[in-house]
Amino acid sequence: MTRLWDVGADNQPHVDGDVVTKAGQARPTLADVAKRAGVSGSTASIAFSGVGSISEATRSRVLRAADELRYFGPDPRARSLRQGRSGIVGVVLEDRVLHSFRDPMTIAVLDGISQELDAEHGGMLLLTSTGVGESTIQSAVFDAAVFLGCSPHLRRSIEVMRQRNIPMVAIEGQPFDGVLSVALDNREASARLAAHLHGLGHRAVATVTLPMDARRELLELDASVVAGATTAVSIDRLAGAREVYPALGGFVAANSSSDEGYAAGLRVLGAGGGSGRPTAIMAQSDLLAVGVIRAAESLGLRVPADLTVVGFDGARIEGLSDHDLTTMVQPATEKGRAAGRAVTELLAGEHPPDVAFTCDLHIGTTSGPPHR
Amino acid sequence: MTRLWDVGADNQPHVDGDVVTKAGQARPTLADVAKRAGVSGSTASIAFSGVGSISEATRSRVLRAADELRYFGPDPRARSLRQGRSGIVGVVLEDRVLHSFRDPMTIAVLDGISQELDAEHGGMLLLTSTGVGESTIQSAVFDAAVFLGCSPHLRRSIEVMRQRNIPMVAIEGQPFDGVLSVALDNREASARLAAHLHGLGHRAVATVTLPMDARRELLELDASVVAGATTAVSIDRLAGAREVYPALGGFVAANSSSDEGYAAGLRVLGAGGGSGRPTAIMAQSDLLAVGVIRAAESLGLRVPADLTVVGFDGARIEGLSDHDLTTMVQPATEKGRAAGRAVTELLAGEHPPDVAFTCDLHIGTTSGPPHR
């Protein structure tokens, strides 16, 4: 029967039925608590924050008053204005949430971040960098930002944050001034993987790459695509592979999923027909590789007898049935952890260095010498 | 020569070698912009927010001044204090981020939420409800909260939010006063699934349930576990199945994963040995079902010839090899969407009703009549 303020939008207190304890009894503030406890606002603040000295008697008097008024602690908004800190870390995803979450690497990285943040910080604010969202990035409350594969169109947001002294960490993004980088040596790893194939005897190799730019469609990998590429990861992995196979061609996937891998796999394998067909396919992610294997098998090719397929990531995807994918295993959770730690340090005023990780080559059962 | 604000933690100004335009040129505020444009703060505010009338000439003068000072718009913290709105929606997960993200249902729900929020709101703040995290829930800045499978130990946080007039929506949680509920009719769906098995002729049936309480360990399903259960979903799904099989027993999994399903499957199938072995197993999630199938196959049982296995969710998990899992398909993304819409409406001061969804029975290839 009594509801003192509306669930509604604005702050306007609004009495709406009935009995009321005291006049104007809107949501209590620290000042109300202080008054009731008979202390000043500053003292009441200390009772809650614990910063500064206060006698035990006073503290408990304040807390009791708070209890009586059903005051549950300082308003986070006011606190964050005054302190300049909100305890929130923004995580900027390139894609729509769904796509990002379907990628096991992204999830592992997010988990790593959250492991390191749990203790001190309030939570991860998920933001997307696509179109409209960008204004959001500039109007949301957070203390530090982590970019997951940020592309250059974030330039303006980055400038805004820099101006606001918001520390930034980029995981696998293009290096930006003032943005700490946590990355993999994708080029070296990819070259090592290509060398493995070369060592097995493969000479006719094709690739299925991750998206190269904001366009999200299946494209043939040609010079113009590479020239206009903005995605550092794809570029570096391609460059590494081309250290071994300079003319490496193939297709650019629309996203990292096994369905895309399947589609791209069909194109790669269909194109050549007989003799033009590659003996090995390097997919830039494990999800893509799984799709490529499905495509190969649907065309009656056996892996690895007729076709070698290697991935990248070390995602340990379930349901590859009998295959154990040959891939470069990257420390995804560790990348997230490193980013989380970097955020913590930056917020503490330290100046941690960039972080670079390397990959481990996992030789599974999907790679072997070329047929005949 | 002077830069007043360091990237560092606290607000302490800190000079560190640089060119400077004017003394005390810290991060500019709206007041600085107003002064430079020769207008009052209120007018400058209108120029940015667009709320209120302003002449085109004045507006552009303000914007030009802002440009010159490299002022990029109002500080989100101050704005959120004044307006009482931050544009952030808190999403409270029961588990650690990693576990939540490994569950395809959770991801689908999150995606649904974000679809509906994209337009108006700033982003999703991920919070976890475990232990320490709870204080975080009370000290983080957000306008509305969505609980994903919230358990009773959140009672206090819920009280705090209610007191702060933060609208709350619970997806698949216990009904709480003042918390809008978006849920599935788990009981009905589970009963329907059980009826399907009964119709096929199964009489010896066992179950592998989702966790029943905060303990996360593999347990035998007995009366005491059920009595102490706190997780609405598990309870309801069990109750539904027991409408058809009143004495239904089995095991309680530690989490929803195929590994757990495997472990639980071994226990269920190992226990009885020959004649006591069930002819069908109802798993409370598809992930668990996948594990149960693996367990069955590792024991030399064929599905569905020797054992029928059904799941719940309709997760379309890749890598079930040849099986098409019989399951109750729930509209997970829709649940998220409904929650997102509810949040929007609640924030607009409306009073939307609870939402209930139903499931579709998908009959795949993992269920059939009992052997012999």
Add this chain to the structure above:
DNA sequence: GGCCGCTATCGAATCGATTCGATCGGCCCA
């Protein structure tokens, strides 16, 4: 010609806390 009403603008109050500097005792030690 006077009044009405609208637009553009301003000044001051406000959101709810934290924090800086000052004050006031009490206690210790010389």
Add this chain to the structure above:
DNA sequence: TGGGCCGATCGAATCGATTCGATAGCGGCC
């Protein structure tokens, strides 16, 4: 006994915007 110091407390300033009420100017209408 007095100086110095430390702990507890208070008042006032501050964080950076938004918003309310008031005012000035100006055109239109009767």
